[in-house]
Amino acid sequence: MQSEASAIADIAARLGVIPTAPVKNAHRLIAGVEVGERLCRCFELYHQIVHGATMTMEQFILLVVSLAERRILSFEYCGACRGVLVVDCPGAKRWLCPTCRKIPQDALEPLVAKLIDSPSTEGPAAYQESLF
Numbered sequence: 001m002q003s004e005a006s007a008i009a010d011i012a013a014r015l016g017v018i019p020t021a022p023v024k025n026a027h028r029l030i031a032g033v034e035v036g037e038r039l040c041r042c043f044e045l046y047h048q049i050v051h052g053a054t055m056t057m058e059q060f061i062l063l064v065v066s067l068a069e070r071r072i073l074s075f076e077y078c079g080a081c082r083g084v085l086v087v088d089c090p091g092a093k094r095w096l097c098p099t100c101r102k103i104p105q106d107a108l109e110p111l112v113a114k115l116i117d118s119p120s121t122e123g124p125a126a127y128q129e130s131l132f
C-alpha cells in the first residue's frame with residue numbers, strides 16, 4: 001500500500017491535483033469541477049500504471065487531501081533514486097524508498113553522494129512505514 005500511496009502522490013503532483021505548497025481545508029480545493037476532473041484522471045492513471053491496485057476512491061481522496069494539506073502526511077524524494085515517497089515523519093532529512101533500503105550501505109553511499117547537492121542535506125535516514 002505504501003508504494004501505491006507514493007505512486008499516487010507522484011501522479012497527483014504531476015497532474016497538479018496536489019498543490020506545490022500546503023493548503024488549508026483541502027476538501028474545498030478538490031470540490032471544484034476542474035480539480036475534480038484531474039482527480040478522476042489521476043485515479044484512472046493510477047489504476048493503469050499500478051497493476052493490481054488496491055486503493056479505493058475513498059482512500060485515494062483521503063490521501064490526496066492529506067497530501068495537499070501536509071499536516072499529517074507529505075511526500076518527499078528518495079535520497080538515492082529520487083523516487084517519490086509518502087512520508088509521515090517530519091524532520092528527517094534523508095528518505096529512502098523501500099527498494100533503496102535493500103541496497104547494502106556501502107553500495108548505497110556512492111548513489112546518495114551523487115544526488116546530494118550539499119553536505120548540509122545529510123541527516124538521519126528515515127524509512128517509510130505502512131500508512132494504512
Ligand SMILES: [Zn+2]
Pocket residue numbers: 078079080081082083096097098099100
Ligand atoms: Zn529509492
